Structure formats: C-alpha cells, structure tokens
Amino acid sequence: MRHLIAAWLAMWCMTAWAAPLELVIATNEYPPYISTDPRQSFISELFDRIGKDMGVKFTFRFMPWKRCLVLLDARDVWAAVPFVVTPERLERYLLSDTLYARRAKFFYYDQPGRSWPGGYKDLAELRQFKIGGVAGYWYEDLFKAGGIALDLANNDQTNFRKLQVARFDLAIADENVGNYIIRTEFTQQSGGFHSLDTPYYRSENVMLVNRSPANAELLAKFNRVLDNLRRSGAYDDIVSRRKLVLLPVGS
Known part of the structure; x- marks a missing residue:
C-alpha cells in the first residue's frame, strides 16, 4: 500500500x-x-x-x-x-x-481649397477621388469589381504618409489602425486627419x-x-x- x-x-x-x-x-x-x-x-x-x-x-x-x-x-x-x-x-x-x-473608414487630410463629402451612399460616388490602400488587403478585389483603381502601398503606415503629402485624396483603413497610426506617427499633424462619416465595411x-x-x-x-x-x-x-x-x- x-x-x-x-x-x-x-x-x-x-x-x-x-x-x-x-x-x-x-x-x-x-x-x-x-x-x-x-x-x-x-x-x-x-x-x-x-x-x-x-x-x-x-x-x-x-x-x-x-x-x-x-x-x-x-x-x-x-x-x-x-x-x-x-x-x-x-x-x-x-x-x-x-x-x-470592426469597421473600415475613409480617412483624409486637410488640403487648402479641397473639400470632402461628409458621407456617401454608394462607393461609385467616390470615383472622383484618388484612393490609397494596401496591396493584398481584403478590399482590393472589391474596389476592382467596382471599377475604382487604388494607389497601393506595402502597409498602412506608408499609406498614411502618402495621404498626408497629398499623393491621393482618401485612404481606406481599419478605424482603430488608422487612429493608432495618426496618434503615434503624426503627433504634430494629427489635427489635420479626419474620416468620412460613412463607414465603408464591417468585418x-x-x-x-x-x-x-x-x-x-x-x-x-x-x-x-x-x-x-x-x-x-x-x-x-x-x-x-x-x-x-x-x-x-x-x-
């Protein structure tokens, strides 16, 4: 025992x-x-x-x-x-x-003499704007199907740098990721970033x-x-x- x-x-x-x-x-x-x-x-x-x-x-x-x-x-x-x-x-x-x-939104940066809509009802309404995104992200095929060409970067950080220097008008990004990048990488310019009221996509x-x-x-x-x-x-x-x-x- x-x-x-x-x-x-x-x-x-x-x-x-x-x-x-x-x-x-x-x-x-x-x-x-x-x-x-x-x-x-x-x-x-x-x-x-x-x-x-x-x-x-x-x-x-x-x-x-x-x-x-x-x-x-x-x-x-x-x-x-x-x-x-x-x-x-x-x-x-x-x-x-x-x-x-989460949801994705369209971000923009203040440019003299430029204005952006508060929102939109259909993606086609944004064809007048140049839009930046990240290569290989989930939305690439959706934009392509809608006939909208994207200016593609390798990552979100580069995308927002291009947005800030007016390489394009709008940048598509996850809301929290976009806010994080603005807060951490653009501390002096953060007040110039905004987003359209209408979210683009929920996932x-x-x-x-x-x-x-x-x-x-x-x-x-x-x-x-x-x-x-x-x-x-x-x-x-x-x-x-x-x-x-x-x-x-x-x-």
Whole structure:
C-alpha cells in the first residue's frame, strides 16, 4: 500500500508541476490589435486571459500574413490570427467565434481649397477621388469589381504618409489602425486627419485552426472561455482600457 501511495504522489507531483500545453499562433504586427509590444496588443491580453482559464499557454510567432497561412497549412503552428471570414476559409479551417468586429473608414487630410463629402451612399460616388490602400488587403478585389483603381502601398503606415503629402485624396483603413497610426506617427499633424462619416465595411475577425478532432475540442473550449469573458464584462474592460472602437458582435 505504501508503494502505491508513493507512486500516486509521484504521479500527482508530475502532473501538478507539468508545464501547460503550449499552442503556437502565427500572426503579424497589426497594432493596436496585435503587436510584439504588449501595450499595443489587444489580442495578446485577451489570449492571456483565455489561456489561463483553459490551462494552456498561447505563444505568438510574428511573420508576413501570407506566411501565416503557409505555416498553418503545413501544421507548423496551431492557429493563425486575426483573419476575416471568407467562404474558402469556412470550408478549409475551423474558425473561432468572433474575436472582435470592426469597421473600415475613409480617412483624409486637410488640403487648402479641397473639400470632402461628409458621407456617401454608394462607393461609385467616390470615383472622383484618388484612393490609397494596401496591396493584398481584403478590399482590393472589391474596389476592382467596382471599377475604382487604388494607389497601393506595402502597409498602412506608408499609406498614411502618402495621404498626408497629398499623393491621393482618401485612404481606406481599419478605424482603430488608422487612429493608432495618426496618434503615434503624426503627433504634430494629427489635427489635420479626419474620416468620412460613412463607414465603408464591417468585418468580424476570427482565429483559423486546422481541422482535427483534437483541435475541434480545444477550439470549443476556447470559444466557451471567450463567451464567458464577454458575459462577465472582462472583455469590455480590456476594450475600454485600450480605447478601441469595436462593434457589437453579430450586429
């Protein structure tokens, strides 16, 4: 009996002190949503809370967006985040519940003698303006289908620099990302930036996970914890403290 008790205690100690399961997630710099700087990383804080309740550790690996999906497909990472929902992704991956819902807006910078509309009813009304965007972003095909050519940059920061020196009239960007760039990179000129009243696009961002029974079980637990954080108010506390403008999920 003593041997059995000793064996049980040894097993208990090994279990109690075992390191939590580590789940590696592919992502890219996209403050204020995700960043190596925790002060500008909403998702990092949210996932830390979720991981504690799940008993797992989430580790983020930063890389270009396209490589995130390459490593996900190769199963070199557990998940990729954040991504918008598309029919192809619904078919190919397991998708988490919505992490956050956001909107894109058209930003402009004051120019002498120029005026911009407060809003618009149809995208075609903006054809008179030169519009800047980022190559490879979700809206590129939508503009192309609408017959509107975009002046494309490699990233949002470059896009806003071009906007500020009047390379074009409007820049399309996620509302929180645009506000973050204006606040951090244009501190002296921030008062000259504005946005049209009419949002361009609403999207709900999720986490992508490869299909497998084990992943489905983990993801179901992830979603339950995320829902609990929303119901308890902890999710809104994080959003409020980080001064993000997010939309109600499912609205």
